[in-house]
Amino acid sequence: MTINPDEIVFFQWGWFKINSTVFFTWLVIFLLTFGSWLVTRKLSSEGELSRWQNLLEVLINGINDQIREVSQQEPGPYLPFVGTLFIFIAFSNILAIVPGYTPPTSSLSTTAALAICVFIAVPVFGITRQGIVNYLRQYLQPTFFMLPFNLIGELSRTLALAVRLYGNMMSGTIIVAILLTITPLIFPVVMQALGLLTGLIQAYIFAILAMVYIASASKAHAEIEKKGEE
């Protein structure tokens, strides 16, 4: 039994190889893009809505509301990044119910890649919002001596983000695999249903945490703005 989907290689040509993680990621990307294109090529702005448009609107509205709640800011600039995190992780996890499919999120490489994206996005959004000086000054808060701890905190939370998702998804897949060998009937189905739930919860947690980190990086600026207004 292979724990790491990165090791399942479908195609290799010299140093270039396509493993299971990359392949299923592409599959997810294709499905999401194609589905979005199908729905959004004929959107209606009045009258009756198509069922799929309605679903997508509910989804995006929900994400927007969540971003607004967490960041206390307009969701516009954050939606593509945070929304894509949620949709990608959730869709990858939901597809786990399909036999033969290995969720890319159960590879530490994928979760690490997502965590690195967040790790980079936080300073990018922070600097965009409040400028580089203000952003960097955050690491000296409340005193200069807190700089190492701030840096460690930044790194550790990225690591935690990656490992949390990886652990949950991998464990889910592995538990089902183990249960299949012990009780091949019925019980794995329950575990798979549970896996769907944890998959969605993990997607939600990942996206929300990412938003919290980004928000905390741009929040200081917002507070300064508020003070200035007062």
Next chain:
Amino acid sequence: MIIDWYTIIFQIINFLVLVFLLRYFLYGPIIRAMDQREQKIVQREEDAAEKKKEAVQQSQAYRRKTEELQEREEEIREKAHIDAEKEKRGMLDQARREVEETRRSWEEAFEREKESFISELRRRIGRQACSIARRCLQDLADSRLESLTWDLFIRKITDLPPEERKSLQKALAAGDYKLVLHSAFEPAEDKLKQLKSSLQQEIIPDPETNLELAVKTDPSLVCGLELAVGGYRVAWSIDSYLEDVEEQVLKDLEHRGRGREAKSGAEYNRASAAHVDNGEEVSGDG
């Protein structure tokens, strides 16, 4: 090795590509559609608000119009009432006038009737008085009055004016000298002879002409005598006097009655004017 850096880099690129694709295919169109819908809803709400405002204004305008109409209706009703009152008053006045006229004409007719009755009465009274006088004279007539009458009659014949005399002569000649004497009483023989002789002497040119004298008694000639020859007549009687008197009396009565009529007419006019005044007062109260 759990972490494969090759895969990590691949996945980072994959994720960024996905972000780009979803941004282009999902978020953009959906957000745009939602914004458009929101705008349209806002627009529709604004339209609805405007229409509501318009409707409120219109309803107010209608209410105002309805009130105006009601006011006008009341005015018209009042005017109609006044007109009806005026019409009623006019009709009442006319009816009153007509009644007045009818009464007046009736009163005039009555007055005329009365006048004619009174004048008739007057006339009768005059005649009656004359007939009483006549009867008195008839009753009083005796031989002395008779002889006086004869004397007067004979003198009248002898004193006839020349034209009269001529026409009498003609009548006698035409009637073969036949005469008819009407007398109120039986004439005495000597008086007849005297009449004959005076006629033969005074009137007839030839005294030898034989005169035939027929006598007829007629008591209606009050103490009177009448000589008729053909179409010519010579007469004397108290009756003719009496007739003159009667005529005079009737004329007097008539004259006096007319004077009274004029007087009573003036009184009547005054009275009717007073009536009209009263009528106007009454209508003024209504």
